[in-house]
Structures are given as structure tokens and as C-alpha cells.
Amino acid sequence: MRKKLVAANWKLNGSPEFVDSMMFELAKVKCDTVDCAVFPPFVFIPQVKSALPAGWQLGAQNVSLYEQGAFTGEVAADMVVACGGSLALVGHSERRSLFAETDAEVAKKVAVALKSGMDVVLCVGESLAERNSDETMAVIQRQLEAGFSLVSPEDVSRVCVAYEPVWAIGTGVTATPEQAQEVHHNIRALLRVLQPGAESAVRIIYGGSVKAANVSDLFVMPDIDGALVGGASLDAKEFSAICEAAR
Numbered sequence: 001m002r003k004k005l006v007a008a009n010w011k012l013n014g015s016p017e018f019v020d021s022m023m024f025e026l027a028k029v030k031c032d033t034v035d036c037a038v039f040p041p042f043v044f045i046p047q048v049k050s051a052l053p054a055g056w057q058l059g060a061q062n063v064s065l066y067e068q069g070a071f072t073g074e075v076a077a078d079m080v081v082a083c084g085g086s087l088a089l090v091g092h093s094e095r096r097s098l099f100a101e102t103d104a105e106v107a108k109k110v111a112v113a114l115k116s117g118m119d120v121v122l123c124v125g126e127s128l129a130e131r132n133s134d135e136t137m138a139v140i141q142r143q144l145e146a147g148f149s150l151v152s153p154e155d156v157s158r159v160c161v162a163y164e165p166v167w168a169i170g171t172g173v174t175a176t177p178e179q180a181q182e183v184h185h186n187i188r189a190l191l192r193v194l195q196p197g198a199e200s201a202v203r204i205i206y207g208g209s210v211k212a213a214n215v216s217d218l219f220v221m222p223d224i225d226g227a228l229v230g231g232a233s234l235d236a237k238e239f240s241a242i243c244e245a246a247r
Contacts, residue, residue, distance in 0.1 A: 002200075002203050002225045003033070003034065003035055003203075003225075004033075004034045004035065004203075004205075004219070004225055004226040004246040005034070005035040005036075005037065005121075005160060005203055005205055005225065005226035005227075006034060006035070006036050006037070006205075006226050006227050006229065006242055006243045006246050007036075007037040007038070007039060007059070007087075007089075007121065007162075007205070007226070007227070007228050007229065008037070008038045008039060008229050008233030008239055009039045009061060009089065009092075009207075009228055009229065009230050009233060010038070010039060010040050010041065010044075010061075010233060010234060011041075011061070011094075011230060012041060013041075013234055014040055014041055014044055016044075016047060019040065019044050019047050019048055019051070020051070021236070022236055023048065023051035023052065023053070025236030025237070025240065026038070026053055026056065026236065026239075026240070027053040028240065029053070029240050029243045029244070030243075030244075030247065031053070031055035031056060031243070032055070032247075033247050034226070034243060034246040034247050035057060035226070036055065036056050036057070036243055037056065037057035037058070037059055037087055038052070038056065038057075038058060038059070038233075039059045039060065039061045039087070039089050040058075040061075041061065042060060042061075042075050042080075045058065045060065045080065045083045045084065045085055046083050046084070049083060049084035049085075052084075057086050057087050058084055058085050058086060058087065059080075059085055059086065059087030059088060059089055059118070059121070060075070060077075060080040060085050060087070060088050060089065060118075061089045061092070062075075062088075062089065062090070062092075062095060062109075063075065063076070063077040063080060063088045063090065063109055063112060063113050063116075063118075064076050064077070064109075064112070065105055065108050065109055065112065066112075067112065076112075076116075077112050077113045077115070077116035077118060078116045080116070080118065081116050081117055081118060085118060086117075086118055086119065087118055087119050087120070087121060088109070088113035088118045088119070088120050088121070089121050089123065089162075089228075090106055090109045090110050090113060090120050090121065090122050090123065090147070091106040091109070091110075091122055091123040091124065091143065091147060092123045092164070093123060093125055093164055093166045093169060094169075097166070103142065103143060103146035103147070104146065106122070106143070106146060106147055107146045107147055107149050107150050108150070110122060110147055110148075110150060110151060110159065111150035111151070114151065114155050114158060114159075119158045119159070119160070120158065120159045120160065121159075121160045121161075121162050121205070121228065122144075122147045122148075122159055122160070122161050122162065123161075123162045123164050123207070123228070124139075124140045124143040124144055124147070124161060124162070124163060124164070124187070125139075125140065125143075125163055125164040125165050125166050125207075125208075126139045126140065126165060126166060126167075127139075127166045127167060128166070128167035131165070131167060136183065137183075137186050137190075140163070140183070140186075140187060140190070141190055144161070144187070144190055144191070144194065145194065147159070147161075148194050148195065148198075153195060156195050156197075156198045156201060156202060157198075157201040157202065159202060160202065160203045160204070160205060160225075161187060161191075161202055161203070161204045161205070162204075162205050162206070162207050162228040163180070163183055163184060163187060163204060163205070163206055163207065163208075164206075164207035164208050164228065165179075165180075165183075165208045168208030168209050169207070169208050169209065169230065170209065170230065170231065171209060172209055173208075173209060174208055174209045174210070174211075174214050175206075175208055177217045177218050177220070177221050177224075180206050180208075180218060180221065180224060181221035181222070181223055181224060184204045184206070184221065184223035184224050185222075185223045187204050187223075188202075188204060188223055203225035203226060204223060204224065204225050205224070205225055205226035205227055205228050206218055206224050206226075206227050206228070207227060207228030207229070207230065209230075209231075210227045210228070210229045210230070210232060210242065211232050211238065211242075212232070212238050212241035212242050212245065215227060215242050215245045215246075216245045219245055219246055226246060227242060227246070229242055
């Protein structure tokens, strides 16, 4: 059985005081039967690392395409690792839409992160227009094929797929458990084609207005292996309840 992963994506939020408060609360969460992770903004990674409860994983919300050089404002994967990071969030819909990240760039970032020693959470998902046009799986197939294109067979299990329906992110609208399960099931079938064995080795987590109130119904679905939590992860009690639901 695949161990569930519950990850907090703080996005562009936080302060030193927020980090201290959050770490105090998260220390109460039991991560014995579930993998728990937090993705803070880059500048807070060292502070989070210094106070991270035992058993928690620490990640970056993005990594550079480049390993070093004259790339002002970029943060290399190796730099994240040096600060204690072990996970990289790659291809989030906000990176794709707001910063025009292409499938090719996402593929390169996956490869760079894996090379650095980090595991990867690869985000895929469709917009409302694409869903209404019955393009959901065509879009996700394209994103998956690109995202895994530079991944060696031995590294496939180091990539977790996060399905985030763009129409459900930050909108308060959540895919029904049945809708999410259908897409997760189809993603697993695509993984089987991309790399035999990947369908059982790769975790597929759900992200899209995940809350404590709806997560239990999602977690009982056979192909949902956890959650990528956005806004709700900024509330320690709410996020703790989500982690508890995964146990």
C-alpha cells in the first residue's frame, strides 16, 4: 500500500513569527503512518528547517532550470538541498499560468531537482475551459509525458503526481470525490503506459481547495494518495486535521 503524503504549500505567505507559531503547532501532529511535508517560500526554508518536527519533509515551491551562473533571482536545486530541502514542487498551475512555464521547462526542472537529490511533486491539471471541452485527460497526458520525459526508470518512484484541477484552486470549489477519483484512476493508467510499474510506485495526490471538512471523503478513494494543501495549510489547526484524516 502506498503511504499517503500531505503537503502544505504556503505560496507567497508567511513571516518569521508565522513560521515560529506554525512549527510549534505542527510539532503536535503525528506523522507515523503518513508522510507530512511543508513548502514555505525560499527565504523561510532555513528557519523552517531549524524547527521542523521529526518526521516532516521540507521542500521548495519551485527550482531553477539552471544549476549555476548569471541568472539573477534564480534559486538552484542544489542550494535548496544545502539549506535542508528534500522535495521540489514543480509545474504548479500558478507557475504555468502566471509565469508562462512550458512543459519543456517543467521537464527540465524535474530532471534538475532529481539530479540534486530531491524528490519531486509534479503538478498537473486542467482549466475550467479545458474540462468543459472534454480535454481533461488530453491535457494531463501531455503534461505527464513531458514531466516524466527526462526521468530514468530507476527514478520514477521519486516523483509524486499532484492532480490540481485549476478550476478548483483558491475558488472554494472542490472536485467531488468521484470526479477526483476518476481522474486519478486515469492518471494511474497513463503512468502504466509511460513506465510499466509506475502505476503502483507513484503516489497521486489531490490539490484543489482541500479542507478538513472535505478531505476524509477524498482520502477513502482508492487512487487518492494524499493532498497538496494551499490556503488551508496556513491555519495550523485546519492543516493538522487534514494530516490526522490521512492517518
